[in-house]
Amino acid sequence: MKTIHRATDTLLALLLVAFMAGCATTRDPLPSWNQTASKAAIVEFVGAVTDKNGKDYVEPVERIAVFDNDGTLWSEKPVYFQLLFAIDRIKALAPQHPEWKTTQPFKAVLENDVKALAASGEKGLLQLVMASHAGMTTDEFEQIVKVWLATAKHPRFKRPYTELVYQPMLELLQYLRDNGFKTFIVSGGGVEFMRPFTEEIYGIPPEQVIGSSIKTKFEMRHGKPVLVREPEIFFIDDKAGKPVGIQKFIGRRPIAAFGNSDGDLQMLQWTAAGDGKRFMLLVHHTDAEREWAYDRHSKIGRLDKALDEAEKRGWTVVDMKKDWKGIFAFEKVK
């Protein structure tokens, strides 16, 4: 009888587990999304490609989803956070570079002269990036980024930059992974600037982060190998560079792509042009109160041509104000 009792207990435990699993699958996986067309389109797509008996079924190995970072997973205002990092870094290094007091674009940074900084253009920006991002080993750079992320605060929200990530997108990343997707970041930002936080914040490991990068060089220093970051561009993962980066790093065409600006247009086009069911989504920044509102005329994160193409092709355009119940995890959702 003892055996039978134990067996009955096992059965009860199994039933309980099955019941709880049942509950888990009926729980809304996207609670920060309002019940609008955007959410319905996501759920419909995921349902279709994971339905083994459906015509749109996609094998798990082919379920590649790519996400832009700036403006898609976290905010990008007042300017890209990596540029704010570069500015802080220039200021920190200034005592070792007295010549910067009289040389542009460094002078502009040290004097908080936005106009002079803007006037230095792309060339000036590149100089700032190289001075702040090169000249150290990869291990040293990782530490510098980690310290900055742990201490720097966003000027408007007075919080660490890693709190400026969109709660609805975090839920979307998890929802896709729960459905067998492999999630990748494909960003114009620096790959070694992102990797120190993507695993903890997004659940995306370093090997699934694709971004722009500078050259690195293998060297032996006191018998120990190091990789030294050099002041020369290796790869720009933006615009037409995004499909190139996807091919170089993933080697497989995504079936879903998520962006927010014209810099993501080619990535969405490349994703859309594959066979079978596809999903393309743009985050449209429409919420000046809770975040920012900008599109066709913004210098940072301009959304113009891609918005036209999304309308023409029927891609999903998220209206942040209407579609998202909450923007950031730190807000209290009403």
Add this chain to the structure above:
Amino acid sequence: MKTIHRATDTLLALLLVAFMAGCATTRDPLPSWNQTASKAAIVEFVGAVTDKNGKDYVEPVERIAVFDNDGTLWSEKPVYFQLLFAIDRIKALAPQHPEWKTTQPFKAVLENDVKALAASGEKGLLQLVMASHAGMTTDEFEQIVKVWLATAKHPRFKRPYTELVYQPMLELLQYLRDNGFKTFIVSGGGVEFMRPFTEEIYGIPPEQVIGSSIKTKFEMRHGKPVLVREPEIFFIDDKAGKPVGIQKFIGRRPIAAFGNSDGDLQMLQWTAAGDGKRFMLLVHHTDAEREWAYDRHSKIGRLDKALDEAEKRGWTVVDMKKDWKGIFAFEKVK
């Protein structure tokens, strides 16, 4: 009583499953490896980094293992298989290039003139690679490689090249994955030459294959986006390039590295220099009968400096003749 019977059945089924799982873990995961020091070192390492209560435990996300391809996972004689592909491709394209009949290094290829081909040196080799690997879209190139792999035969073994993979290494790849490792290829070979077969043959998906590559360019052709392969080097993933490639593509230092030649030395040094327990292995080609025997004086796959360093540092050196019961899956293991 019916419920109790069903419960008892469930219990029996569970016991059966547990028993079978027990059997599976005691089965030798490396049956093609003889019981030598090499095998013992592998098993000891995997046991140590997966033992949750041991001092050498490594979290699964950090269990990155990198493998060279040519000479480590499949053969590389008489020359790298990709070079044989390039030669076949040049011959196939020759009718469209009458000028090749009188121009080196193409003339040498068309006339099977090994001496003239060797005389054309690295510059000639590069010309052959570009003529055979560039000028088409990535999708077109993938098809060309697939057709070649399906039809070309190795000159000595008269079998498809994908059968020239080492059975002991296939078992090792699977053994590592079964123990929570993520396995990557880090090869000097072309990444888009390898990806069409790595998933099926090695169980390694395209996004875990790192290799050399040429530039690609995003273009719209008749309203459809394509990536066009251009005759210009993008990245050489060999020697000091291997740690650079690992950092660019994986962004995490491996804890285990497997190679066979001086081209793998820096990858093994980079792996060895990390904190905690590490495993470095070189495949030493010592079996002229079943495969090939070569090391310090070979033009292809030279193993000289790396062999010295392995001896000095106590890295594992596989003696193919002694350590491997079988070399290829198609052989009958005695």
